Amino acid sequence: MTNKRALISVSDKTGIVELAKAFQEAGVEIISTGGTKKAIEEAGIEVLSVSDVTHFPEILDGRVKTLHPNVHAGLLAKREESAHMEALQENDIHLIDYVIVNLYPFKETISKPDVAFDDAIENIDIGGPAMLRAAAKNHNDVTVVVDPKDYDELKNTLKSGASSKELQKRLAAKVFRHTAHYDALVANYLTEQAEEKYPETRTFTFEHQETLRYGENPHQSAAFYRSAFANESSLAQAHQLHGKALSYNNIQDGDAALAIVKEFDQPAAVAVKHTNPCGVGVGESALEAYERAYEADPVSIFGGIVAVNREIDTDVAEKLREIFLEIVIAPSFSEQAKEILMQKKNIRLLEVPIHQGNQEEKLHTVNGGVLIQDEDQFPLSDVELTVATTREPSTQEMKDLKFAWQIVKHVKSNAILLAKDQKTIGVGAGQMNRVGAAKIAIEQAGEKAQGGVMASDAFFPMDDTVEAAHQAGIKAIIQPGGSIRDEDSIKKCDEYGIAMVFTGMRHFKH
Incomplete structure (x- = not known):
């Protein structure tokens, strides 16, 4: 058991022949499977079949090939433990010192719009993650690489004749990140297929896009990670x-x-x-x-x-x-x-291609946890508008009301938005009371508020906002309604000849 061995089994063949040559030049014996073995052999490099190691054929259409004690004992044996080494000798098992594995393309498979469920299932890798995890657990003795980007660094260590413990630990950590990401994709896909919206646990996985110069302020570090399936x-x-x-x-x-x-x-x-x-x-x-x-x-x-x-x-x-x-x-x-x-x-x-829809879950972290909710994408077409006042809005007022309502839900609560002629004229955002938000929007609009409309993201708790609207010259208001004091606001609108439309839908944005 003196010759070092490398087990290579990859879905992504990028750079694998060059790495196999580096192993050959370093005197490392190579074990491989299927298409990977064929690619290495075609390059004129000697390679053992996994079946030569396990003395057992690949079966079940390749579902079982590396799940064998001769593989996993070779990966998990601790070199400094005499009992481990004696067990390998007694069972004629050879150590495996390097593992180069990447997994079935599950993400790429389920990204296809017409993917069949059976195809997705067949692209769930079992043997690959098992080998990676075994090698990463025993990273003190085994060098494990899951990313072709790390091949050059590995080749350098082969030339020098030694791999540092720091490198082995770093590569092992990368393996566990990779398999966790992979498992999360599988778990989330199957959860969606089972139509479970809020299961007992959720695992979210994101891919590093870039490290940012800083966060909200220069003294805060930050990075941008994107969803594995970020919509275009x-x-x-x-x-x-x-x-x-x-x-x-x-x-x-x-x-x-x-x-x-x-x-x-x-x-x-x-x-x-x-x-x-x-x-x-x-x-x-x-x-x-x-x-x-x-x-x-x-x-x-x-x-x-x-x-x-x-x-x-x-x-x-x-x-x-x-x-x-x-x-x-x-x-x-x-x-x-x-x-x-x-x-x-x-x-x-x-x-950026700009498409409507693309419903996604919204995540908001809090200290010790995360809040999850559907995106607020209910369109006006799903809302039954009712006119609560004696006067109905004019055609132009209704057009501006609908325009304002599409925007106010994107303003931080408490939110008041004024509009006229298909443009915003005043925005009151993030105030502690609604009339305060109205006053900010009105002050910003100035004389433009005359003849304009007002949208509120939530109901009026009192009629003071209507009073402020009248003083500014607002002619129509759209709001959810639902306050126990709605009648006060309706009465005040009727007094001033303001049309008020109820949507029945609130749009808080915290």
């Missing part, structure tokens, strides 16, 4: 065309801007600061939508993030270049628009 209409899948790396706050704000602009079928533009919309507009074109979003709040948009759900053309790009913006997000940019905007060194340009 998400910031995690964005294609950055220009500008420096995104910051922690950029990512938060960009996600908020995308969520709002996805609300609209017609051309829409959204400006966001600190995850709240500061200007939203829709129009017949991307240019008209952006101009309305800009006019909504030309002060707050400075240094903000803009998302548009149509291609950015030359006309829009010329407008965007007039002010400082952190990010512009759109499904595409014309070549001329790129040339115009890329003259600004620091602006980030992100291409």
Whole structure:
């Protein structure tokens, strides 16, 4: 049992022949299986079959081939334990010193839109994780590699004749991260297939996208991890065309801007600061939508993030270049628009396909746990609007009410939003009482509030918000209703000739 052995069994053959040559040059005997063995042999490298080690054939269509004591004892034996070594000698079992394994492509298989359940099941690896975990457990004596990116470092150790304990420990930790990630994908897939929404345990797994310069503030470290199945209409899948790396706050704000602009079928533009919309507009074109979003709040948009759900053309790009913006997000940019905007060194340009829907669970960490809920994506088409007042809103008022209602749910509670002519004119966000939020929105709107509409993310507990709306010249209000004092607000609206529409649906955003 003096010659070292390496067991190689990989689904991803990237770099495996070169690594096998390095093992051969280092005098390490190679054991392999199936397609991996064939690839190594075709390169002219001598390789043993796993069956030569186990003295047992591969059976059950390859489901059983490495699950054998001759493999696992060779992996798990502790070299410094004389009883372990004697047991290997008595049973004619050879040590295995290197394990190079990566797993069946389960993620790639279930990512196919038409994947059959049986195909998914057959791509659940059993022997691979067992070998990886055994080798990683015994990493003091065994070097285990699961990622082709680590092959070069391993080849260097083969040339030097020794692998450091620090490297072996680091590679073992990577193995357990990898198998945990793999198991989480399998568990989540089967849980979905079983239609269990909130099982007794949940495992969330994310893949490192980038380490950020810092978090919300320079003294906080941070990184961005993306979901294993991030939908294409998400910031995690964005294609950055220009500008420096995104910051922690950029990512938060960009996600908020995308969520709002996805609300609209017609051309829409959204400006966001600190995850709240500061200007939203829709129009017949991307240019008209952006101009309305800009006019909504030309002060707050400075240094903000803009998302548009149509291609950015030359006309829009010329407008965007007039002010400082952190990010512009759109499904595409014309070549001329790129040339115009890329003259600004620091602006980030992100291409993201903008689709409605894409329902996802929302996670919010709290100290010691995590809250999980469905995304708040209920459209107005699923809501039965009722007019609670004597006066009904005009056609234009109803159009603006619906527009405002699509946006107010994206404003931090307590939230009040004012709109007119398909653009926001005032936003009151994150206040401790509703009338306070209304006063902020009204003050921002100024004279523009005359003839405008108001949206509230939750019901009016008292009629003081209606009073404030009347003083500002608001002509119609949309809110969930449901307060024990609804009649007070309705009565006040009737007194002032304000139309009030109830949605029956609250949109708190904490």
